[in-house]
Amino acid sequence: EYFGRGIAEALGVPLDARSVVRSGYNRSQARTADRSERWDNVKGIFSVRRPASLAGRHLLLVDDVLTTGATLAACAEAIVETAPACRVSMATLAVSAYELFGGKGKGGL
Numbered sequence: 001e002y003f004g005r006g007i008a009e010a011l012g013v014p015l016d017a018r019s020v021v022r023s024g025y026n027r028s029q030a031r032t033a034d035r036s037e038r039w040d041n042v043k044g045i046f047s048v049r050r051p052a053s054l055a056g057r058h059l060l061l062v063d064d065v066l067t068t069g070a071t072l073a074a075c076a077e078a079i080v081e082t083a084p085a086c087r088v089s090m091a092t093l094a095v096s097a098y099e100l101f102g103g104k105g106k107g108g109l
Contacts, residue, residue: 003093004062019054020075023047039070046078054083066092067099 001017008015024045048054059079063072076088 003064004060007060007062007091016059019049020046020079021049039068039073042070042074044074046075048078048082051082054079054086056085058087058089061088061090063090063092064094066095 001015004017005015022045061072061075066072072090072092076090079086079088
């Protein structure tokens with residue numbers, strides 16, 4: 001949310017930090033090493049409040065680090081399932097070197 005506030009301010013658009021909520025709690029993705037476990041870990045944990053308020057809007061989901069994309073995908077899936085007329089874009093501030101280079105160990109990023 002902190003990053004989203006800065007981006008919203010820079011773009012001159014409102015921040016909506018209340019329409020999508022975590023409907024369950026899961027273990028930290030940082031402690032989940034396996035790709036398939038990460039996807040299973042976030043499946044179905046997001047829900048949308050007042051989906052009608054998102055209809056026709058274009059949302060930017062913001063995440064600090066993209067590892068597998070599971071968290072952003074799960075969040076976007078919840079939005080699109082309940083508010084199909086909503087467009088969703090995603091932004092991330094960093095991407096893991098493993099995801100960029102396929103585990104080839106390219107350091108220094």
